[in-house]
Structure formats: C-alpha cells, structure tokens
Amino acid sequence: MRDDRAAAYAGGAAALLFVASLAIFWPGYLQYDSLVQYQQALSGTYDDWHPPIMAHLWSLFGPSGQGPMAVLQLGGYWLGFGALAAALAASGRGRAAALLIGVAVWPPLLGWQPVVLKDTQMLGALLAGLGLIGWWRLRGRRVPRAVWSLVALLFGYAMLVRANAVFAVVPLCVMLLRRRGGMPSLRQAGVGAGATLVAILAVIALASPINHDLFAAARSGVERTQPIYDLAGIAVRSGDPAIGIPAPAISRLAARTCVRPYFWDPLGEPTRCEAEVAPLREAPPGVLYGRLALAAVRHPWSYAAHRLAHLNSTWRWLVPYRWPGAAPPEANEPNRLGLAAPGGAALAWQRLATLLVETPLGWPVLWVVLALVALPRALRGSDPASRLAAALLVSALALEMSFGVLSIASDLRYHLWPMAATAIGWIMLGRWRVPRAGLAAVALVVLAGGTARLLLPAPPQTYRGMLG
Incomplete structure (x- = not known):
C-alpha cells in the first residue's frame, strides 16, 4: 500500500509539473523550421524538407498556432517521465523516482521541449512510448497488446517525424524485444546487429513512399x-x-x-x-x-x-565557449501571423538553461562516454530495470554513432533523446559504481573540453556570422 501511495505521489508530481510547464511556456516557441511547417499545415501544400507527417498532424488543429502541438509534445514528455517515476516508486525505489523527476525538470532539457520542432516531437513520442512500457515492466508485469499497439504508433511517428530517428528507434525495439537478459554471446550479438541493420534499411526504404505517396509531399532535394x-x-x-x-x-x-x-x-x-x-x-x-x-x-x-x-x-567537445545552437530559444522566429511567444517566466527559465548548457552536462560527448561506461553493467543485468537501461543505452549510442556518417548540423536539439535516454538508463541501474577507466574517460572529456573553451577564439553568435 505504501508503494502504491508513493507511485501516486510520483505520478501526481509529474502531472502537476506538466500543468506548470504549460502555464510557463504557453503557447510554445516557434523557430524557422516550425514556422515553415505551420505555413504548410495551413496551406495544405507539403514538401519533404521537413517531415510531412508533422505538418499533417498540425493541420488537424487549424489556424490555432503552436499551442496544440506544444501540448502534445509536453504531454508525451511528462507522461513518459511520470509513468517511469511512478513505476520506480511502486517497486520501492522512491529515490530513483525523485531523481527521474529531477532529470525531467533540468532546464536545458525541459527548456527545449516547448519548442515545436521535429526533434521535440520525436522526444515526446519516444518518452511516452517508453513510459507505457516501463509502467508495466518495472512492476514485473506483461505489457498488454493494446499498449503495444499504442507504443507502435508512437514509435512509428517518431521515425517519420525525424529522419535519423530510425537509428534510435530500431535498436531500442530490438533490445526491448529480447527474450532474455544478461550479457549476450557473440552469436546473439551478431544476430541482433544483423536484425537491427535489416530493420533499419527496411524502414528507410519505406519512408519515401510514405512521405511522397501517402502524405503527398513534394520532393525538395x-x-x-x-x-x-x-x-x-x-x-x-x-x-x-x-x-x-x-x-x-x-x-x-x-x-x-x-x-x-x-x-x-x-x-x-x-x-x-x-x-x-x-x-x-x-x-x-x-x-x-x-x-x-x-x-x-x-x-x-x-x-x-x-x-x-x-x-x-x-x-560539442573541442569547441569554443558558447558554440552556437545549444541554448533553447528565448523568443519566436519573427512572423506576420501574430503568433506570440511565452512570457517572462519562460524567458527567465530559458536564460538559466543558456547558462547550464555550457557546463559539461550540456556536451553530448559526455553523455556518449556515460552511456559507454554504463552499458556493460546494463547488459549483464537480467532484471526489468537493467534490461530497460540496456535498451536505452544502446538506442542512445546507436543514434550518436550515426552522426559520424549521417549528420550535417551541430544543434544540441539533435541530441536530446540520447541525453535523456542515457540519464534514464543510469537511474534505472542505480548503485553508480564507475570503473577507473570510466572515470578517466570522463575526466579526459571534461578537461580537454574545458581547455578548448578557454583557449579557442569566441565564435559568432548569429546565423549569418556562422555562414562566414
């Protein structure tokens, strides 16, 4: 009974924070990409430069601005964190539940979530699906088929709303569907990697007919x-x-x-x-x-x-201080549609986030190292929390490694899912015993990154300045 009450408290805290987030950040932020998508949603004419599924979804709300989409992505965000926190509390891990809520309110992460973009839509959808799975599995229960159907819709949307999300979602699903926990053998790892690659290629092949035929998006090049x-x-x-x-x-x-x-x-x-x-x-x-x-x-x-x-x-490792593209926006993209931005409380929050993204916790490279350090322990575990952590860490690393081959921009928003997934994975594992090699890797990343920020010349702080 005590654990049920703790779960209710954790879920209630997430619900209250969702309402508070809406109150602070209403009606959400618009950047250049989101403004283009909103105009497509209003006109009914779509192209594939931006995900047509997001513009189609936005069109269902008519000329109501960014508010409905901000509600959806903030709702998915807090549903995911809230369900996971409640499940941890129900299993007697109250401190872990509190830490999870703390991750959710971390300003650089929460500050990006009211920005209506494909990246935050992806994060909201993935967290909502993850939360639904975690609610059942962390309490030692089977996930109902109806819930799996909803998770499939959420994960499918995430892959269509962000082109490279396939590198996060497919490995996540492969790991979630593993029948057994524990460190896989070389043969099992090979089979899993092969199945993952085949599934990724299949999803990539299906994306074009879905976008161009089903959603009637014109080819933009x-x-x-x-x-x-x-x-x-x-x-x-x-x-x-x-x-x-x-x-x-x-x-x-x-x-x-x-x-x-x-x-x-x-x-x-x-x-x-x-x-x-x-x-x-x-x-x-x-x-x-x-x-x-x-x-x-x-x-x-x-x-x-x-x-x-x-x-x-x-x-964002060996780069100058204030490398652009990290801080969440403080205002909307200028527009003639009368779309207002959030007020003074949101501005104060975003300015705090701007300070915090310059710390090592705002560097994606540190989260890559943290994921690598935690993965062996997660793979060795066979309990529900360890298996969920392993799935999250593999998903985070797979997406981050894909940037080595498929990436053309450096915005922090592209790394929101790996950062959140790694933080959740660490909390799931608990008992943070970091091997000396891991501590050395973290120290190296922080020391080298901090030195670069002290010595390298300051970069331009405008888009035109970065163009040269």
Missing part, C-alpha cells in the same frame, strides 16, 4: 544535402576534381571556407557557395551517394578528417 556536404569536404581536403567539382570551384570552396564543421548551410546559400557545388545538384541522389562511396574509398583520410571535424562539432 533534401536527400542531396548529405552527399553534397561530404563530397565538398573531401574535395577541399584532397583537391581531386574527379569527385565531380571542377578544380577552380574547389579552390573557391577552400578560399571562402564553404565547408564548415558546424553545418552544411554555406553550400546551400546562393550568396555564398551554392554555385560551386551546382554540378552536384543536377545528379540523382543515388548517383551522389555512389560518388561519395567511391570518393571515400579513394580518399579515406580526407573523408575521415571531414567527418571527425563535424562529429567533434556536433558532439
């Missing part, structure tokens, strides 16, 4: 951005015009620093570098990826240097 970014990066480092960029254009790309670790955007700006990569834009996406594979084989060091520079940028 977004699928060309990744190979163009990587081909330009290889060309600048190798100077090889056989990649598909003429030698004079390669020289101009280098002179204008068009290839930047932070993001691909200069290559898409007409006034900056778009003309230099124009020959690549004419090729079909399949041809571009074929060229990229060939170029990576011919110039492996150039490709590796390009991708590692970007990975360092998006993981």
